[in-house]
Amino acid sequence: MxxxxxxxxxxxxxxxxxxxxxxxxxxxxxxxxxxxxxxxxxxxxxxxxxxxxxxxxxxxxxxxxxxxxxxxxxxxxxxxxxxxxxxxxxxxxxxxxxxxxxxxxxxxxxxxxxxxxxxxxxxxxxxxxxxxxxxxxxxxxxxxxxxxxxxxxxxxxxxxxxxxxxxxxxxxxxxxxxxxxxxxxxxxxxxxxxxxxxxxxxxxxxxxxxxxxxGTFEPERADEPPRYGIVKNLGSFNLLWSAFHEWVAIAKDVWAAPTLTAKLGYMLMPPGWSHDGSRDTSEIIKARWLQRQQREQQLGSDAWKKPISSSSAADQAAAPSPVA
Structure with missing residues (x-):
């Protein structure tokens, strides 16, 4: 038909x-x-x-x-x-x-x-x-x-x-x-x-x-506008480079890889994988970001727990009241 x-x-x-x-x-x-x-x-x-x-x-x-x-x-x-x-x-x-x-x-x-x-x-x-x-x-x-x-x-x-x-x-x-x-x-x-x-x-x-x-859904957040592109942007509007740059990169990596396993890895593993761990996959990028988020949250939580010193208390007492 x-x-x-x-x-x-x-x-x-x-x-x-x-x-x-x-x-x-x-x-x-x-x-x-x-x-x-x-x-x-x-x-x-x-x-x-x-x-x-x-x-x-x-x-x-x-x-x-x-x-x-x-x-x-x-x-x-x-x-x-x-x-x-x-x-x-x-x-x-x-x-x-x-x-x-x-x-x-x-x-x-x-x-x-x-x-x-x-x-x-x-x-x-x-x-x-x-x-x-x-x-x-x-x-x-x-x-x-x-x-x-x-x-x-x-x-x-x-x-x-x-x-x-x-x-x-x-x-x-x-x-x-x-x-x-x-x-x-x-x-x-x-x-x-x-x-x-x-x-x-x-x-x-x-x-x-x-x-x-x-399990791959993530809603768009108003407090975090998307940044578009790829992790390592091309920096070029060249048509042929846009179409073939990743194939060129794969060929270079496969050629330089020391073992057959590494050569296959550069073709079949996720983008960013490297045989020596010198590059970042999306999982590594996300894990590092999550650690940073947790660290910042912990620091913010600890700041609220700190006792107010006597000088700080005196300063606060002398400070003018906020205007309604």
Whole structure:
């Protein structure tokens, strides 16, 4: 059954909304858009489309080959599309989480996080090397169950369209019931943040319930605005460097690694892992931050417990009373 590609149909709408947001935000918060950053995002989006045309057939052929060994024959009735959408979103969560925990997959996904701005153009900052990283392997159970690759590609496209609008600071919070179930701009701002509190949180595509169920949810806090980008920002708007910098870094690390185990570690362990412990993973960053938080809380608690000296008491007695 031939199905259209929803994302291809949505591209004109994406561009129009980016322009509308850019004009609106320029009048109120001009710092949220940086022209060079926006151009880089648009260039990465265009490159992703080209990459999809080149490699999409290979991935589709691989998926069809796996689908031949399916356990069930799932039809094309509308309700199967609904079930496929929910199932695909859960597996999107798994792929997305793996993309932050396995460096080989992170090398493709890091492109999406490399902007230090958060606006609708950031949503277009997509990978050129997704086929090479082979994250599709995590979705093999869906093909083996019996969902046709074309059906999954269709609902996956709708998933990506949904995710476009959540890349904005122009929307604060949605209604509480919506925030409880769905992914929103507030939830996804957390995901793009480098604050230690927010690292490796909110992997959801459409339904935030996966994060709440599996312990990776973190709400956005008004007293801690997100800082966007990656732990070590690129410091460049070079299009090719944005697309391939992590692959270059992996190649250098693997080449210099002293053992086979270390070489594999630089490909398969979380970003920031090193064979000698000289770098920081997100776990180390968060643990150090938590220790600092606990230390500051303890110091604050101890300050209240200190007895007031006689001179301090006299000073306080002489001090004027506060004006109501």
């Amino acid at each position: 031939a199905l259209p590609n929803p994302t291809d149909l949505a591209v004109p709408g994406f561009v129009a909304l980016v322009l509308i947001e850019m004009i609106a935000v320029k009048l109120t918060h001009p710092q949220r858009y940086e022209p060079r950053d926006t151009l880089t995002s648009l260039g990465l989006g265009l490159g992703s489309v080209v990459s999809g045309v080149i490699f999409g057939g290979l991935l589709g052929g691989f998926a069809l080959a796996v689908w031949q060994y399916r356990l069930f024959d799932i039809g094309w009735q509308w309700y199967w599309f609904v079930i496929a959408f929910v199932a695909d979103d859960f597996f999107y969560y798994l792929v997305h989480r793996a993309g932050h925990r396995i460096r080989w997959l992170w090398a493709s996904h890091v492109i999406h996080h490399s902007s230090q701005h958060y606006n609708l153009s950031t949503a277009l900052r997509q990978t050129w090397t997704g086929a090479f990283s082979m994250g599709i392997l995590i979705k093999l159970p869906l093909f083996l169950i019996g969902f046709h690759p074309a059906m999954l590609a269709f609902v996956g496209g709708i998933n990506l369209i949904y995710q476009f609008w959540i890349h904005t600071e122009a929307i604060d919070k949605m209604p509480r019931w919506f925030e409880a179930v769905m992914n929103t701009p507030s939830h996804h701002r957390v995901h793009h943040a480098t604050n230690p509190r927010y690292l490796d949180k909110n992997y959801a595509g459409v339904f935030i319930v996966w994060d709440k169920w599996l």
